[in-house]
Amino acid sequence: MHPFDTATELEPIAAGLVRGHTEPQWANMVGPFGGITAATILRALEVQPERVGEPVALTVNFAAPIGDGEFEIVTEPARSNRSNQHWIARLRQVGETKTTATALFGTRRDSWSDTEAEAPVAPTPEQTGPQKPSEFAPWLRNYDMRIVDGAAPADASQARAESTTTLWVRDDPARTLDHAALTGLCDVFFPRVFLRRGGFVPAGTISLTIYFHADHRQLRIVGEDFVLGRARANHFGGGYFDQSATMWSRGGALLATTHQIVYFKG
Amino acid sequence: MHPFDTATELEPIAAGLVRGHTEPQWANMVGPFGGITAATILRALEVQPERVGEPVALTVNFAAPIGDGEFEIVTEPARSNRSNQHWIARLRQVGETKTTATALFGTRRDSWSDTEAEAPVAPTPEQTGPQKPSEFAPWLRNYDMRIVDGAAPADASQARAESTTTLWVRDDPARTLDHAALTGLCDVFFPRVFLRRGGFVPAGTISLTIYFHADHRQLRIVGEDFVLGRARANHFGGGYFDQSATMWSRGGALLATTHQIVYFKG
Numbered sequence: 366m367h368p369f370d371t372a373t374e375l376e377p378i379a380a381g382l383v384r385g386h387t388e389p390q391w392a393n394m395v396g397p398f399g400g401i402t403a404a405t406i407l408r409a410l411e412v413q414p415e416r417v418g419e420p421v422a423l424t425v426n427f428a429a430p431i432g433d434g435e436f437e438i439v440t441e442p443a444r445s446n447r448s449n450q451h452w453i454a455r456l457r458q459v460g461e462t463k464t465t466a467t468a469l470f471g472t473r474r475d476s477w478s479d480t481e482a483e484a485p486v487a488p489t490p491e492q493t494g495p496q497k498p499s500e501f502a503p504w505l506r507n508y509d510m511r512i513v514d515g516a517a518p519a520d521a522s523q524a525r526a527e528s529t530t531t532l533w534v535r536d537d538p539a540r541t542l543d544h545a546a547l548t549g550l551c552d553v554f555f556p557r558v559f560l561r562r563g564g565f566v567p568a569g570t571i572s573l574t575i576y577f578h579a580d581h582r583q584l585r586i587v588g589e590d591f592v593l594g595r596a597r598a599n600h601f602g603g604g605y606f607d608q609s610a611t612m613w614s615r616g617g618a619l620l621a622t623t624h625q626i627v628y629f630k631g
Numbered sequence: 632m633h634p635f636d637t638a639t640e641l642e643p644i645a646a647g648l649v650r651g652h653t654e655p656q657w658a659n660m661v662g663p664f665g666g667i668t669a670a671t672i673l674r675a676l677e678v679q680p681e682r683v684g685e686p687v688a689l690t691v692n693f694a695a696p697i698g699d700g701e702f703e704i705v706t707e708p709a710r711s712n713r714s715n716q717h718w719i720a721r722l723r724q725v726g727e728t729k730t731t732a733t734a735l736f737g738t739r740r741d742s743w744s745d746t747e748a749e750a751p752v753a754p755t756p757e758q759t760g761p762q763k764p765s766e767f768a769p770w771l772r773n774y775d776m777r778i779v780d781g782a783a784p785a786d787a788s789q790a791r792a793e794s795t796t797t798l799w800v801r802d803d804p805a806r807t808l809d810h811a812a813l814t815g816l817c818d819v820f821f822p823r824v825f826l827r828r829g830g831f832v833p834a835g836t837i838s839l840t841i842y843f844h845a846d847h848r849q850l851r852i853v854g855e856d857f858v859l860g861r862a863r864a865n866h867f868g869g870g871y872f873d874q875s876a877t878m879w880s881r882g883g884a885l886l887a888t889t890h891q892i893v894y895f896k897g
Binding site for chain 1: 687688690692694695709710712714715717719721727728729731732733735737739740741742743744745746747748793794824827828837838840842844846863864865866867868869870871873875877885888890892894895896897
């Protein structure tokens with residue numbers, strides 16, 4: 366089984382209740398990588414028998430660190446309409462809420478379409494070449510990440526005037542893209558404050574929102590290929606910063622836009 | 632009482648339960664203006680006795696139209712940490728969930744700060760001059776909105792190649808800015824698809840996220856002054872589009888960044 370599927374595997378317990386477990390190889394500094402938690406919650410919603418349509422929007426709030434071991438995810442269909450469905454989810458351990466989420470599922474219709482966000486101009490992932498995974502945390506070894514520009518600086522002399530990182534990324538080993546995997550990819554960017562301050566600063570995502578633009582067919586076309594992501598902070602202050610990112614297929618399709626607010630010290 | 636305060640007035644019913652009511656002057660095409668609903672939910676959280684800190688992030692999901700009359704808002708503290716607090720809220724009418732929300736409150740600390748998002752260059756609100764409110768819906772009369780660029784087009788000949796609107800906005804009559812009022816301002820932009828298609832297209836916000844960068848002191852400094860907002864869509868397709876906006880003080884402080892996903896037909 367692919368490590369991503371192992372980490373997001375869920376056991377049905379009762380109506381609206383599934384059980385999952387943390388995986389050491391997805392560990393972050395404290396608790397699991399946020400992207401795998403968000404992906405697991407999305408999957409907990411996808412497997413509900415009442416679920417209609419595909420993911421359109423997801424907000425995940427990282428309320429407290431998830432401890433090693435089992436957790437349960439409670440899912441509640443808050444509202445079902447003709448073409449969309451709203452969910453509330455929470456991840457608990459020993460009765461304590463660790464993560465909350467809301468999600469919108471919907472059916473996509475043919476409509477006028479256009480992309481205004483600009484795709485990054487970047488060399489191909491092959492031209493960029495493989496890079497040694499950062500030793501920062503175990504979860505990074507689950508991704509083949511090829512930073513085109515804006516790598517994490519080693520020290521303050523490498524601090525930058527702006528916080529943009531552009532990178533190619535895919536699961537490692539390769540795995541066909543789906544909405545859960547794309548959810549993980551949306552959270553792979555190291556904290557933007559590192560780039561600005563030139564090195565490590567304690568930081569953690571508190572709330573993550575993803576707008577999915579691609580349906581399952583478009584994701585299947587991406588297949589096992591790399592996704593091109595670009596992230597940038599908007600504002601730092603008061604101990605928080607927010608980040609916006611776009612995730613693109615090699616062919617230039619905008620797969621998702623994603624935003625997060627991050628706590629930092631320093 | 633100011634119309635904004637009338638519309639967001641809440642009566643405490645029980646622990647974690649308040650009652651509110653729609654106001655005809657805040658009506659949109661169907662149900663109330665989403666910004667006033669989001670503001671009312673934020674206020675329902677602000678008045679909770681356990682609430683700690685100030686709003687940092689808010690996500691509101693518009694699950695179904697709110698009917699005229701009373702509604703109740705159920706608030707649940709999902710997790711309280713040392714410096715932040717996570718909430719889940721839902722707005723109900725006759726037992727039916729109409730709106731869901733999650734919110735993050737937190738204490739702000741002194742930290743390194745910087746703004747990377749670029750403030751729009753615009754003439755002052757005085758230079759822009761007052762504009763007749765659109766007759767599109769009653770709620771628009773509650774705002775003094777001065778569009779600098781990107782007004783709603785009258786017909787297809789005015790369709791634009793991109794969807795940016797830049798505008799000054801404040802409550803009308805003027806009212807000192809607070810987080811609830813700023814929440815309303817974050818949702819004043821007409822649907823971006825109008826600009827691209829050149830005219831009216833059925834559309835409605837489904838999910839709205841706000842990251843608040845200003846604390847109550849910074850908002851009090853803005854006082855009754857105009858706020859400068861700029862909104863732009865990222866992607867249209869499958870019957871949905873997403874929009875990102877920034878909200879600025881006249882002095883160039885980034886007060887909030889806000890994102891939404893919108894359903895549209897056409």
